[in-house]
Amino acid sequence: MNLMRSTRTFALLVFMLLVTSLNPGVWAQAPLFTSAIASAPHQAPGAAEPWWKHALIYEIYPRSFQDSNGDGVGDLKGITQRLDYLQTLGVDAIWLSPIYPSPQVDFGYDISDYENVDPQYGTLADFDELVAEAKKHNIRIIMDMVMNHTSDKHPWFIESKSSRTNPKRDWYVWRDGKGPGIPPNNWQSEFGHSAWQFDPTTNQWYYHKFYIQQPDLNWRNPAVEKAMFDAVRFWLDRGVAGFRLDAIPTLFEDPQLRDAKETSGTNAYGDPNLDNTYTDNLPEVHDVMRRLRTVVASYPGDRVLIGETYLPNIQELDKWYGGASHNELNLPMDMQIGFTNKLDAGLFRERIEDVETKVHGNQPLVVFDNHDNARSWNRYGDGVHDAAIARVVATMLFTTRATAMMYYGEEIGMVTTTPSRKEDVKDPIGIIGWPKEKGRDGERTPMQWDTSLNAGFSTAATTWLPVAPDYKTVNVEVEGREPSSLLNWYKKLIELRRTDPALRDGALTMLDSTNPNVLSYLRKGPAGAASVVVSLNFTAQPQTVSLDLAAAGVTANNVKTLMTDDSSLQSATSLTHIVLPPFASWVASVQ
Ligand code: GLC
Numbered sequence: 001m002n003l004m005r006s007t008r009t010f011a012l013l014v015f016m017l018l019v020t021s022l023n024p025g026v027w028a029q030a031p032l033f034t035s036a037i038a039s040a041p042h043q044a045p046g047a048a049e050p051w052w053k054h055a056l057i058y059e060i061y062p063r064s065f066q067d068s069n070g071d072g073v074g075d076l077k078g079i080t081q082r083l084d085y086l087q088t089l090g091v092d093a094i095w096l097s098p099i100y101p102s103p104q105v106d107f108g109y110d111i112s113d114y115e116n117v118d119p120q121y122g123t124l125a126d127f128d129e130l131v132a133e134a135k136k137h138n139i140r141i142i143m144d145m146v147m148n149h150t151s152d153k154h155p156w157f158i159e160s161k162s163s164r165t166n167p168k169r170d171w172y173v174w175r176d177g178k179g180p181g182i183p184p185n186n187w188q189s190e191f192g193h194s195a196w197q198f199d200p201t202t203n204q205w206y207y208h209k210f211y212i213q214q215p216d217l218n219w220r221n222p223a224v225e226k227a228m229f230d231a232v233r234f235w236l237d238r239g240v241a242g243f244r245l246d247a248i249p250t251l252f253e254d255p256q257l258r259d260a261k262e263t264s265g266t267n268a269y270g271d272p273n274l275d276n277t278y279t280d281n282l283p284e285v286h287d288v289m290r291r292l293r294t295v296v297a298s299y300p301g302d303r304v305l306i307g308e309t310y311l312p313n314i315q316e317l318d319k320w321y322g323g324a325s326h327n328e329l330n331l332p333m334d335m336q337i338g339f340t341n342k343l344d345a346g347l348f349r350e351r352i353e354d355v356e357t358k359v360h361g362n363q364p365l366v367v368f369d370n371h372d373n374a375r376s377w378n379r380y381g382d383g384v385h386d387a388a389i390a391r392v393v394a395t396m397l398f399t400t401r402a403t404a405m406m407y408y409g410e411e412i413g414m415v416t417t418t419p420s421r422k423e424d425v426k427d428p429i430g431i432i433g434w435p436k437e438k439g440r441d442g443e444r445t446p447m448q449w450d451t452s453l454n455a456g457f458s459t460a461a462t463t464w465l466p467v468a469p470d471y472k473t474v475n476v477e478v479e480g481r482e483p484s485s486l487l488n489w490y491k492k493l494i495e496l497r498r499t500d501p502a503l504r505d506g507a508l509t510m511l512d513s514t515n516p517n518v519l520s521y522l523r524k525g526p527a528g529a530a531s532v533v534v535s536l537n538f539t540a541q542p543q544t545v546s547l548d549l550a551a552a553g554v555t556a557n558n559v560k561t562l563m564t565d566d567s568s569l570q571s572a573t574s575l576t577h578i579v580l581p582p583f584a585s586w587v588a589s590v591q
Contacts, residue, residue, distance in 0.1 A: 050302035052242070052330060053363050054504055055092035056494055057142065057306070057405045061371045062099050062121050063107060064446045064465065065408055067458035074446070074457070076122035080130045083137045085476065089411060090494035093140040095244045095306070097371060099127070103153050105213040105428065107444075108144075109246060110151035114231035131239045140241030142306065147228050148247045149214040156227070157215050164202050171224050172215045173207035175257065186259045187279055192269030192432040195279075209250050209279065211428060219251045219288060229295055242296065242304030245329070249309060251285045254278035268437035281311070286319060289328040306365065306405075307332035310339075314354040321362040331365040331403055337396075338368040341379050343389065345519040345538040349510055352400055352521070356508055366400065368393055369407035374416040375443050385540060387413065388583035391489050391565050392536045395585040398493040399523065399534045401508050408447050411490040412479050417468040418442035426465060441465055450477035484565070492563055496587070500562070501525055502532040509552040511535075518543045518580060522552050522590075530591040532562065537580035547575040549590065556590040563587040 066078030076099065086094065098108030099121045108118070117127050131141050150157055159168040175184040175196075183196035183205050189212075196205040197212045207216045217224045232243065260274040267273055289305075296303045309332040311317050320332035337351045355364040368376040380389050390413050397404050419425050419441055422434045430439020446463050448471040449456030454463050455471035468474070479485035497503045502525035511520040517539045525531040531554050537543045549556050556575050564570055566584045580586060 050304070050330070051092065051140070052302065052304045052403055054497070055403055056090055057093045057095055057403065058086060058089075058091040059095045059097065059370060059405065059407045061097045061408060061444055064444050064457070066447065066449075067460065067463070070459040071120075072458050072460035072463040073120055075120065076117065076126040076130050080126075080133050083133055083139060086139060087137040089491060090498060091139055093142050093241055093304075094134065095142040095405070096144060098144045098146060098246075103151055103213065105151070105211055107427070109146055110149075110153075110211065110214050111146055112151040112153045112155075114228075115234045128238065135239075141239075142242045142244055142304065143235050143240050144246055145228075145232065145235075145243040146246040147217070147219075148250050149208065149210060149216045152213045152215055160215075161199055161201065161206075164204070170221050171218055171227075173218050173253065174202075174204045175207070176203075177205055185257045186274070187253075187257075188260075188271050188274055191429045192267075192437075193271060207253065209247070216250075216253070219284070220255070225288060225291070229292065232292070232295060236296065236299050236303060240303075241301070242306065242330075244306040244308065246308055248289075248307050249281045249285065249311070250279060251288060252282035254282070268433045281316065286322075286328060289320070290322065293322075293327055293329070304331060305329045309333050310335045314351075314358045317355070318359045318362070321359055324360045326360070326362060331363060333365050333367050333405070334402070335367070337364075337366050337402075338376070339373065339379075343380055343392070343538040345536075346516055348396065348519050348538075349513065352396075352508070353510060356401065364400070364402035365405060366397055366402040367405035367407075368397060369410045369443070371407065371444055372440055373443065374418075375407075375414060376410065377413050378416045382540065385583045387486060388565060388585075390486055391585050392538065392583055394486070394490055394493055395534065395536060395563075395587065396519075398497045399503060399532070399587060400521070401506075401523070404497075407443075411487050412448060412474055412476060413486040414445070414448060414474060415468060415470065416442035417445050417466070424466075448475040450475050489563075489565070496562060500532060500589075501529050502589075506531060511547045511549070511552075512545055515543075515545065517541075518545050520545060520547055522547075522549060522554065524552060524554060525591075530558075530589040533575065533586075533588050533590055535578065535580060535586045537582060537584045540582045542582060543580045545578050545580065547578070549575070554590060558589075558591045560589045561586065562589050 060079060063074045065074045066082050067074050068077035068081060098111060099117050100111045101113040101116050101118045102108045102110050103112060117124050134141055156168050156171050159166050160172045177183055183194050187195040189195040189208055189210060191210050195207055195209060197208060198205050208214050209216050258278050260278055263273045263275050265273050293305060296305055307320055307329045309320050317332055317334060320329050322328035334355050340347050376393050377386060377390055380393055418438050425431050425439050425441060427439030427441050429437055445465050445468045446455060446457035451472050455467045455475055457463060457467060479487035502523045506523035506525055509522045511522055518535055518537050520535040523532045533547055535545055559573050559575055561570050561572055564586045566581050569586050572578060
């Protein structure tokens with residue numbers, strides 16, 4: 001070991017001892033210093049597996065989970081009150097959508113202070129309490145980090161806007177227009193219309209990929225990176241387990257600001273569709289990710305970097321892991337699987353195989369639901385077999401090798417409840433784009449806990465969004481009592497994945513690979529232990545399958561159903577001529 005490196009390692013150790021002793025919130029799971037000493041950005045061979053590899057990460061939209069003070073808006077204390085439930089469900093980590101101070105134009109994704117808590121949600125003390133109480137429940141807290149833009153009310157932007165010569169001018173993307181009233185180019189906001197906003201004080205335009213109130217930071221300025229990494233350290237020092245990086249592919253824009261090419265048609269806002277080559281996924285973002293990984297990896301406890309990575313294909317996803325170097329994000333979300341948006345067995349087979357084989361052995365992260373998309377119940381449901389289809393979706397989520405991510409209410413089958421009148425819409429895109437784009441309120445309605453007032457979410461006379469009308473039957477309390485409920489299906493799956501060695505770690509091999517109607521795969525158990533087969537009928541007709549495990553080197557003398565929603569499959573003892581009723585799920589152990 002060279003002297004320089006050992007001195008640095010020692011300094012790091014002393015620093016971390018200090019941080020840990022000063023801050024009881026730091027997650028001090030043994031082995032405390034292993035990852036710090038190595039400070040390697042990726043798993044050393046033979047090292048213990050990081051906690052997130054087999055985790056269930058549960059997204060909470062804080063406004064909608066639990067209101068503790070009766071103002072109709074969820075808060076941190078509310079989340080703390082519900083930790084017992086989350087532990088019973090089998091949650092390993094909570095991804096908290098933004099809780100920072102914010103004017104709430106984009107409900108927290110417009111941040112005006114990266115190092116505090118919005119009073120609507122509580123205080124930093126409430127946050128520390130949540131981290132500490134969650135730890136007692138073996139649950140970690142993951143923050144949402146919005147690096148692409150700030151709120152226009154952030155002091156950085158207020159300064160930047162004040163004059164062309166302000167030291168923070170270059171923290172944002174300012175340009176002259178092409179002429180009076182003409183923006184610098186044709187780029188459009190993700191949320192409708194021009195991505196440029198004119199500022200009369202300085203006679204220039206600023207770029208905003210999202211709302212006008214969300215000016216983009218200029219990541220070509222090193223001071224921006226430094227400030228943002230300081231915010232990251234602030235939360236790591238408080239004991240958070242990692243970050244979900246918001247809209248991360250949009251950090252950089254083409255420095256020449258070239259006009260985007262028009263593709264065909266118009267979007268929901270009536271604007272022409274544009275090719276996003278000059279605004280999304282620029283290669284420079286990967287340098288930032290590598291540096292961020294180094295910062296995060298210098299902390300103990302396998303802190304995790306998760307990416308909101310909507311990408312066109314698996315090759316692009318692989319880049320976000322750092323490919324063979326494994327030195328960027330630990331878990332960029334694989335949106336190609338969860339947002340396939342049609343139950344097509346062939347498509348799922350292809351996409352699951354892609355992430356198994358084309359990302360250099362990195363760990364997949366699968367997600368079906370979040371706060372930006374109609375709930376999977378509605379995206380995959382056919383209106384007739386919705387409950388069975390929801391079980392198929394859940395089974396895929398927990399029986400491939402992927403780390404699982406879910407969204408509050410998914411486990412009880414909450415549905416999208418889109419406002420029917422424009423005047424009721426809260427999400428601004430629903431106002432800008434009405435009636436084609438009705439916004440994201442529908443997937444953000446309050447969590448349905450029980451049959452009491454406001455489904456047990458709040459004691460307020462009105463809640464920030466209305467509780468969905470089905471709450472008397474679709475709720476945690478009622479479903480907890482029904483053995484065949486979706487909630488109990490989720491609980492069983494989560495428990496099975498936790499306890500079954502094949503489901504936890506086993507290699508995945510597709511079975512019956514040309515079947516267009518049924519998705520079947522094997523998870524191979526460790527030597528001498530059972531393997532698991534999964535068969536999911538993706539159609540409204542009964543399907544018969546025979547599964548041959550020989551190519552995977554598994555013999556199936558003993559077949560035993562572990563989980564199914566069909567009573568006849570309960571007693572299946574063979575892998576030939578298995579009859580799967582419409583949208584049936586079957587999970588069996590084979591040995
Ligand atoms: C991400 C968030 C979304 C937000 C946008 C802008 O896509 O998930 O809710 O509106 O970024 O921050």
